[in-house]
Amino acid sequence: MLKVMIRYSLICSSAHEFEGWFRSSEDFDAQSSAGLCACPECGSTSVTKALMRPNVATSETRAVVPVVAQDKQLVAIPPEAREFIEKLKEIKAALLDGSENVGKRFAEEARRIHFGEAPVRAVHGEATAEDARALVEEGIDILPLPVLPGERN
Numbered sequence: 001m002l003k004v005m006i007r008y009s010l011i012c013s014s015a016h017e018f019e020g021w022f023r024s025s026e027d028f029d030a031q032s033s034a035g036l037c038a039c040p041e042c043g044s045t046s047v048t049k050a051l052m053r054p055n056v057a058t059s060e061t062r063a064v065v066p067v068v069a070q071d072k073q074l075v076a077i078p079p080e081a082r083e084f085i086e087k088l089k090e091i092k093a094a095l096l097d098g099s100e101n102v103g104k105r106f107a108e109e110a111r112r113i114h115f116g117e118a119p120v121r122a123v124h125g126e127a128t129a130e131d132a133r134a135l136v137e138e139g140i141d142i143l144p145l146p147v148l149p150g151e152r153n
Helices: 025-033 059-064 079-096 106-114 129-137
Strands: 006-012 017-022 047-049 067-070 073-076 100-103 123-125
Touching: 006 025, 017 025, 025 047, 100 106, 106 123, 106 129
Parallel strands: 100 123
Antiparallel strands: 006 017, 006 047, 067 073
16 A cells, blocks of 8 residues: 655744654644644744645656655655666666567577577576576576666656
């Protein structure tokens, strides 16, 4: 189940502005009424929602904080990880450059190449986990390639 949090701009009675994350508007109201929302600067529990500008996703904002689906949850990619992911994309592209896509026939074609029944060449494609395990057990060198953010969009 996807869990969503709402970010509110908040302001205390001393006009200090800060942010808070809540499950719902009702959750904010309940916590505020109970005195559980406090200003991080002065400690005041007299906190209200401040005026907020709409957060409209554009292609520019999506590029700033990409989001990746992981186990049916959304995970924001930290800025320091973006450079690493770009490097992985370059490495993957280099591995695939000049490689023949044999699709779902990957396990069969890898065996044919290994046993000299097909010309030696770089191939890539799809294999089940069971097929990949069997290839490794047969001594056939394979390298699983990760699906990187943005590749299935």
